[in-house]
Amino acid sequence: MNLILAWRNVWRNKTRSFIILASVALGLFAGIFVLGLYEGMIRARVRTVIDTEVAHIQIHHPNFKDDYDPAFTIAGQAQVSGALRTVKDIKAVAYRSMTQGMLATATGSAGVQINGIIPDEENAVSSMKKKIIEGDELDLKKKNGILIGKKLADKMKLSIGNKLVLTFTDRENNITAGAFKVAGIYQTSNSPLDERNVFVNRATLNSYLLIGEACHEIAILLVNDTAVEGVKQSLQQRFPAYSIQTWRENSPETDLMVSTINQYSSIIIVIIMIALAFGIVNTMLMSVLERTREIGMLTALGMNRVKVFVLVLAETVILTLVGVPLGLLSAWITILYFSTAGIDISSFAGAAMSGFGFGSIIYPEFPIASLQTVMIIVVSTALISSLFPSMKAIKLQPADALRQ
Amino acid sequence: MKTVIDAHNISKTFNPETIPVLAVDKVHLHLERGEFTALVGPSGSGKTTLLNLIGGLDKPDTGNILINGVDITLLSANALIDFRLHNIGFVFQSFNLIPVLTAKENVELIMQLQHSKRASIEKRVRALFQEIGLEDKMQTRPAQLSGGQQQRVAVARALAPKPQFVLADEPTANLDSKSAANLLDIMAKLNQEENITFIFSTHDARVIERARRVITLVDGQIHADTAHVETNVAHEGFSTNK
Ligand SMILES: Nc1ncnc2c1ncn2[C@@H]1O[C@H](COP(=O)(O)OP(=O)(O)OP(=O)(O)O)[C@@H](O)[C@H]1O
Ligand SMILES: [Mg+2]
Numbered sequence: 123m124n125l126i127l128a129w130r131n132v133w134r135n136k137t138r139s140f141i142i143l144a145s146v147a148l149g150l151f152a153g154i155f156v157l158g159l160y161e162g163m164i165r166a167r168v169r170t171v172i173d174t175e176v177a178h179i180q181i182h183h184p185n186f187k188d189d190y191d192p193a194f195t196i197a198g199q200a201q202v203s204g205a206l207r208t209v210k211d212i213k214a215v216a217y218r219s220m221t222q223g224m225l226a227t228a229t230g231s232a233g234v235q236i237n238g239i240i241p242d243e244e245n246a247v248s249s250m251k252k253k254i255i256e257g258d259e260l261d262l263k264k265k266n267g268i269l270i271g272k273k274l275a276d277k278m279k280l281s282i283g284n285k286l287v288l289t290f291t292d293r294e295n296n297i298t299a300g301a302f303k304v305a306g307i308y309q310t311s312n313s314p315l316d317e318r319n320v321f322v323n324r325a326t327l328n329s330y331l332l333i334g335e336a337c338h339e340i341a342i343l344l345v346n347d348t349a350v351e352g353v354k355q356s357l358q359q360r361f362p363a364y365s366i367q368t369w370r371e372n373s374p375e376t377d378l379m380v381s382t383i384n385q386y387s388s389i390i391i392v393i394i395m396i397a398l399a400f401g402i403v404n405t406m407l408m409s410v411l412e413r414t415r416e417i418g419m420l421t422a423l424g425m426n427r428v429k430v431f432v433l434v435l436a437e438t439v440i441l442t443l444v445g446v447p448l449g450l451l452s453a454w455i456t457i458l459y460f461s462t463a464g465i466d467i468s469s470f471a472g473a474a475m476s477g478f479g480f481g482s483i484i485y486p487e488f489p490i491a492s493l494q495t496v497m498i499i500v501v502s503t504a505l506i507s508s509l510f511p512s513m514k515a516i517k518l519q520p521a522d523a524l525r526q
Numbered sequence: 527m528k529t530v531i532d533a534h535n536i537s538k539t540f541n542p543e544t545i546p547v548l549a550v551d552k553v554h555l556h557l558e559r560g561e562f563t564a565l566v567g568p569s570g571s572g573k574t575t576l577l578n579l580i581g582g583l584d585k586p587d588t589g590n591i592l593i594n595g596v597d598i599t600l601l602s603a604n605a606l607i608d609f610r611l612h613n614i615g616f617v618f619q620s621f622n623l624i625p626v627l628t629a630k631e632n633v634e635l636i637m638q639l640q641h642s643k644r645a646s647i648e649k650r651v652r653a654l655f656q657e658i659g660l661e662d663k664m665q666t667r668p669a670q671l672s673g674g675q676q677q678r679v680a681v682a683r684a685l686a687p688k689p690q691f692v693l694a695d696e697p698t699a700n701l702d703s704k705s706a707a708n709l710l711d712i713m714a715k716l717n718q719e720e721n722i723t724f725i726f727s728t729h730d731a732r733v734i735e736r737a738r739r740v741i742t743l744v745d746g747q748i749h750a751d752t753a754h755v756e757t758n759v760a761h762e763g764f765s766t767n768k
Contacts, residue, residue, distance in 0.1 A: 127635070130626035415621060422583050423683075424611020425639055426604060521584040524618060525574075 124429055128436035131409075139441055141405050146445030146504050147452065149398035153391050153496045154453035158486035160387045162461070164380050165487055166311075168347075168369075173249045174310050176372040177216070177341035178350050179357070184365040186338050190222045190235075193293045195336035196364065202340065205360060211349040214246035217337040219327050223290030225270075225320065227278050234274070234320050236288055238327030238337075247343045250308060250321070257282040257306035265326045267305035271316025275307045282307065288320070292332045300330050311482070395499060399507040402438060406511035410434060417515050418523020427516040434515045438508035442501055449500070457486045529592075530691050530723050531557035531580055536589030537746075538575055549575040550586070551746035557691065557725060562717045564737030565727040572746040573727035574695050580725075581614050581693045582606050594690050611639055615684030615692035617726075620700045622680035623668040629675075630655070630664040633683045640687050654682040658712055674705025678712060685722065694726035698733055710736045 132139050172178055181202065183194035196202065199217065206215050219238035224231055241260045245251045250269075251259050260267050268288075270280060280286060282304050289299040302322060310316055328334060344350060350368050358366045370377045410417065417430060425433075468482035489496070533555040540547040549572045557563060565573045578584040580591055582598045591598050593613055601609055610616075623632045630651055637647045655661045658678040668676055677697055684692045694713075698706035710733055716722045726733075734740055742750040 126631070127624065127627065134626055416624060419616075419618065419622070420624075421607060422581075422610065422616055423636055423639075424607055424687075426607050426611075429639070519584075521578045524583070 124433055125436060128433055129440060131433075132437055132440050135409065135412075138405050138409055139437075142402055142438065142441045142504075143445045143448070145398050145401040145405075146442050146500065147449035149394055149503070150446060150449030150496065150500045151453045151456070152394045153500060154450070154489060154493065155456060155486065156390050156394070157387055157489035157492050157496060158453070158457045159465070159484055160383050161489045161492075162484050162486040164383055166485060167376060167379065170311055171373045171376045172343075172347070172369050174253060175248075175312065175315060176369045177247050178344040178347070178369055179342040179354055180367055180372055181340040181342070181357070181361070182338060182365045182367075184363070187365065190220065190338075191293075192219075192221045192291070192331045192333060192338070195219075195333050195338055196340060199335075199337060199340075202361060202364075205357075206340075206342065209353060209356070211344050211346075211353050212342055213345045214243075214343045216240070216243045216247040216341045216343075217324070218244075218339040218341060219324055219331065219333060219337045220339060221290050221327070221331060223288050225274070225278065226287045226289065227280060227284070230278055232274060232278060233318075234288070235318050236290060236327060237319060237321045238324035238331075239321055240324050244321075247341050250310075253308040253310050254306045255309050257304065259306055260321060260323055261305065262323060262325075264303075264305065265323060266300070266302045267323065268302035269306045269308055269321040270304060271313075271319060272307055272309035273313045273317040274320070275304070277317065280304050280307075288322075290330070292330060294332060298330050300326070391496065391499065395503045398500070399503050402504055402507035403510050406434065406438060406508050407514060409437070410511045410515045414518060414523045415526050418518050418520045418526075421518065422520035422524060430516050431512045434512040435505070435508055438504055442504040445504075446497065446501060450497075454488060457488045460484075460486050461488070528559040529556065530559050530561075530594060531555060531725075532592040533580055534590045534592075536576075536579055536586040536591060538572075538579060538584065538586050540575075542587075549746050550579060552589075553746070553748055555580065555741070555748070557723065559723055560717065560721040561723050561725070561739055562714065562737055563725045563739040563741060564734050565725060565741050565743065566729070566734055567743035567749070569729075571743040573743055575746075576743065577693050577695050577725070577727055581616060582610050611636070612687060613690045615687065615689035617677065617680045617684050617692065617694035617697045619696045620673075622683075623676055625668050628665050628667055629660065629671065629679045632668070632679060633686050636683055636686045650686060651682075654685055657685075657716065658682050672705065674701050674708055677701060677705070677709050681709070681712060681716075685716065691723035691725060694724065696727050696729065698728060698730055703732065706730060706733060 181196065183196055185191070186194040203215065203217070206212055216239065221236050223234060223236050225234045239260065241262065254269070255272060260269055268286070275281065278286070284304045285301055286304065287299055287301050289297065292298045308316065324337070328336070342353070344353060354366055354368050421430060462485070464483040464485050466483050533553060536550060536553050537548070538550040540549055553576060555576070565576065567573055575584070579586050580593070582593070582601075586599060589599070593609070596609065598606060598609060623629070624635070627635065633651050633654060634647055637650065652661070655664055658681060660675060660678055663671060663675060668679070671679065680697070681692070698709055701709065713724055714736060717724055728734060740752045741748060
């Protein structure tokens with residue numbers, strides 16, 4: 123009967139009940155959506171980092187990263203590549219040479235990282251080719267072709283076919299320079315990266331560096347993300363002399379970003395929950411105050427405090443039980459829609475996002491992993507908020523309440 | 527005769543710190559089983575306060591109230607709620623019923639709070655609705671009942687838990703004279719046929735007429751009591767029982 127009473131009370135003031143139900147649904151929806159958005163951003167960022175920036179695993183000479191001295195090539199490269207071919211988790215491998223240098227045109231200069239690549243090899247490991255927005259990818263036959271980022275092109279006022287000079291030191295520490303011709307311009311979602319990295323044919327770069335067929339970096343793409351630690355461990359065991367690092371180590375800023383975003387999303391969820399709590403406390407308190415006489419009468423007739431408490435609480439519980447699936451469903455449908463359609467934020471935050479290495483279109487993902495937590499948070503917020511009105515109800519003195 | 531209410535020297539002051547109002551002033555009250563008593567007096571004389579005290583809805587500042595031998599002034603708040611549930615029936619002036627429950631459910635609610643068995647609830651509720659002549663209105667919500675019908679349902683609800691006595695604070699105040707008479711008929715019948723003890727406050731002369739005992743309160747004190755008409759009050763010429 124208590125339940126029947128609570129259920130009918132729910133229907134008593136439909137607007138008020140709707141407000142609570144909607145608050146719960148909206149709170150859950152917003153919580154899931156925010157998480158979904160962030161999850162989508164993180165995944166996209168991680169995807170970009172792996173696919174266009176650092177692959178899953180990189181192998182270097184242990185001293186190479188200190189100051190990119192071209193002398194620190196990977197010795198015994200043939201042996202390594204032979205071994206890599208036997209690991210079944212590995213999807214593709216690219217051998218790169220690289221050095222730091224200066225890019226100069228008639229009008230200015232800029233510091234760049236020069237990456238020597240073999241286009242076919244590179245395309246198997248990274249999706250850089252897809253990011254070319256003007257011109258073509260590198261061609262083995264055109265020895266002096268160079269790929270530069272959009273940001274750098276804009277800054278140096280370079281366009282397809284323009285000439286530029288790269289200056290750097292070879293393995294003997296002699297300064298050397300080469301003339302290149304812009305073959306293509308690429309643009310990734312990471313603009314600082316675009317500004318710094320230029321790509322040339324490996325053979326060309328190697329001949330300037332005087333390192334023959336050697337390379338400085340072996341980039342490894344795996345079949346799936348989860349294998350990364352295992353493969354790293356086994357490679358490290360076999361080749362203890364090399365520095366072998368995963369994308370987390372090679373892109374620590376991404377790792378940091380992931381944890382920063384997680385913190386942001388918790389803060390936003392806390393804010394949403396505070397709003398939800400206020401909504402419920404206010405509405406239920408109003409509902410209790412409006413029914414002061416009635417609750418006083420029930421107490422007078424002999425309904426004990428526990429039952430009065432449960433009666434008021436049950437209203438919120440019922441509304442929460444209806445609101446939760448509604449919130450879940452609407453969040454799921456919305457995320458499902460936007461996970462393919464994407465949310466284009468370029469109009470108001472695109473540039474800022476790209477500065478942090480995020481794309482301007484976010485594809486939210488349903489945050490399965492944190493779903494349970496969000497649900498628990500929403501439900502407990504709703505219940506805790508209705509404790510206060512329930513307390514108010516049992517504090518009513520029947521004689522006073524009936525006088526109203 | 528069995529004593530149902532035995533109140534000794536009870537007083538109640540409201541707002542003792544600010545503007546004290548002595549609402550009930552050293553009242554002694556003794557009620558036997560089967561009495562049909564009206565509590566009368568001018569507005570503000572303390573009728574509601576006195577009924578609240580003997581109904582265990584409020585605590586007196588001094589004195590003791592024994593209901594069926596139990597001193598309710600000594601009960602804890604929780605025990606008092608439980609005591610009310612099992613021993614006292616209440617009929618209030620208006621808005622007695624829970625609007626979202628049907629007439630039947632309103633009556634059942636009390637018995638369910640008492641954890642009565644389903645079958646016995648069903649039987650008793652049916653019998654009570656027969657008594658109050660509203661068998662055809664059992665499934666009706668209070669809003670669809672007239673004021674008089676609502677009060678009759680309230681009487682049925684008060685009786686459902688088989689209380690020691692029924693307290694009614696101005697039960698006819700919001701009723702037209704015909705409904706008031708009808709309610710009194712039912713209460714009087716229950717009193718005579720089933721020996722149910724009633725104490726009710728009222729302003730209505732026609733209701734006072736029906737009482738077998740009339741207690742008059744003035745300024746929180748018992749000014750007259752027809753139970754002692756012959757001995758105490760007759761010489762003051764106070765007789766409402768005529
Ligand atoms: N909660 C309260 N706080 C302060 N004063 C109160 C309170 N309840 C009652 N009083 C005062 O106590 C006195 C008695 O009030 P009570 O309601 O018992 O009178 P009553 O006889 O029932 O009056 P009425 O016929 O108008 O219902 C009045 O002066 C009233 O103002
Ligand atoms: Mg009164």
